[in-house]
Amino acid sequence: MLKTINLTKIFKTEMVETTALTDVNFEVRKGEFVAITGPSGCGKSTLLNILGLLDTSDSGQYFFDGAEVTAFTEKQRTNLRKGNIGFIFQSFNLIDELNIFENVELPLVAMNEGIASRRKKVAEMLDYMKIGHRKNHFPRQLSGGQQQRAAIARALITRPKLILADEPTGNLDSTNGEHVMQLLEELNASGTTIVMVTHSVNHAERAHRIVSLFDGHLVMERSDRIFEPVK
Secondary structure: OEEEEEEEEEEEOOOOEEEEEEEEEEEEOOOOEEEEEOOOOOOHHHHHHHHOOOOOOOEEEEEEOOEEOOOOOHHHHHHHHOOOEEEEEOOOOOOOOOOHHHHHHHHHHHOOOOHHHHHHHHHHHHHHOOOHHHOOOOHHHOOHHHHHHHHHHHHHOOOOOEEEEEOOOOOOOHHHHHHHHHHHHHHHHOOOEEEEEOOOHHHHOOOOEEEEEEOOEEEEEEEOOOOOOOO
16 A cells, blocks of 8 residues: 655755655555554654655655655645545644534545535544544543544544554553554554554554664564455
8 A cells, every 4th residue: 555665855954964764665555554663763753754745755756555656746645645644643733722523523624525424424433432522622621532532533534544643642641542552453453554653662563563763774574463455
């Protein structure tokens, strides 16, 4: 489903040039759950942003679902993200001025879905995430675990093919972190492809495969769980 060939990313300022990724060759199969690990600053989030079409590489190739998207314009990347990719962030990234229902509804609004249809979908999703009773509350009125459930609901509302999770348990206690991991496993079991960046060894081991980065280089791949490719 995802494939990179010699992917390189360099960040430049007037004084400093930093290579974030160097010749990364990486592939994720449809329905797979892959964890990306490595020390802070090794390029994990940069790779995730490129996979999610939020950023572009300086050289190399990127294929999404069989199509090369390396040279896509911003408009093309935006259109491809809609309905195909869902994002889960460590900091939740909920909009403080909107209530939980409105936060989860946003991706459907961006896709110009009708009011009745999106209200039904949001209500069902919030109930599935067990926060339907909090739909009229604002993010600051929810616990960290509830906010992450809302963020996951927003990521799932368009039924994307791919979920990209950047430290999804990083701001949670162990109990809520375990709940999030169980949700990700359930989603993956239903066929959703997941790529997760994490510092947690225990959480990484829940994936089918672990990919490790160091100083922008892919240095190790390990597969401990059996993965049956989705047809």
